[in-house]
Amino acid sequence: MKHESVETNAGLLIILTLAVISIGGLVEIVPLFYINDTIEEVEGVRPYTPLEQRGRDIYVREGCYTCHSQMVRPFRDEMLRYGHYSLAAESQYDHPFQWGSKRTGPDLARVGGKYSNEWQVQHLIDPQSLVPESIMPGYPWLATTPLDYSDIEGRMIALKRVGVPYSINRDEFEANVEHFGGETALMLDINRAEDNLIAQAQAGNYDGDPSFISEMDAIVAYLQVLGTMVDFNEYSEGYFAEFR
Known part of the structure; x- marks a missing residue:
């Protein structure tokens, strides 16, 4: 598929754009379901006095x-x-x-x-x-x-x-x-x-x-x-x- 055919076809461009965004979103979101916490477990951190x-x-x-x-x-x-x-x-x-x-x-x-x-x-x-x-x-x-x-x-x-x-x-x-x-x-x-x-x-x-x-x-x-x-x-x- 030539790049020109994608740029000149609005419907195809929208579909491919949504596909790329969806893949990028899944790459960032899915790993979050497999980790217990996004905050590191470290000693010493406390609220401010x-x-x-x-x-x-x-x-x-x-x-x-x-x-x-x-x-x-x-x-x-x-x-x-x-x-x-x-x-x-x-x-x-x-x-x-x-x-x-x-x-x-x-x-x-x-x-x-x-x-x-x-x-x-x-x-x-x-x-x-x-x-x-x-x-x-x-x-x-x-x-x-x-x-x-x-x-x-x-x-x-x-x-x-x-x-x-x-x-x-x-x-x-x-x-x-x-x-x-x-x-x-x-x-x-x-x-x-x-x-x-x-x-x-x-x-x-x-x-x-x-x-x-x-x-x-x-x-x-x-x-x-x-x-x-x-x-x-x-x-x-x-x-x-x-x-x-």
Whole structure:
């Protein structure tokens, strides 16, 4: 069959197009019926603590996602620059996820622990003081704006309704103890949300000013946890391939 005869016959072209689309769809859909889960089974991934969650809210509010993605793709050049490619498990508690497709700035999926708290604070206040070629605007008000956490319990309850395993009763707390461990389960308890937020902010002193809890404390706490939950040294490359 000549290609010209396909292009000049509308009915045949439609039929062949539908056939190709159907085959492509089946190739992608059928394998899903033969795997138990599309999320990798890894240790360490947990929901964000109240302070980290407020930091994430500020990150979204300030539009950081418009210039920074949080998804290391499985390409050699990206893995050499950013580290192990991103796993679905790492974003399972994100609503919405921050994968992104545009990188005016570098990817932040593995930024946690890469720089000190002091570096992060200075970079947010005046990016050009650390990276002269940066076009990122400064966010100095984060360091002087008190963090509003009066509605943190409500925020956690809303996330709980979409599947994030925060606990609000004894049974849910015990389930988190079994799944995440006792220390983490305490941080995920909605009834202790404000106390946990204050305790983490004071212990971490992320903004370098212990006199009050600022929005800078929250966003730095969030940035410092990104990419730190999974110890990739415990897994072989072949292990993650089983979930694709």
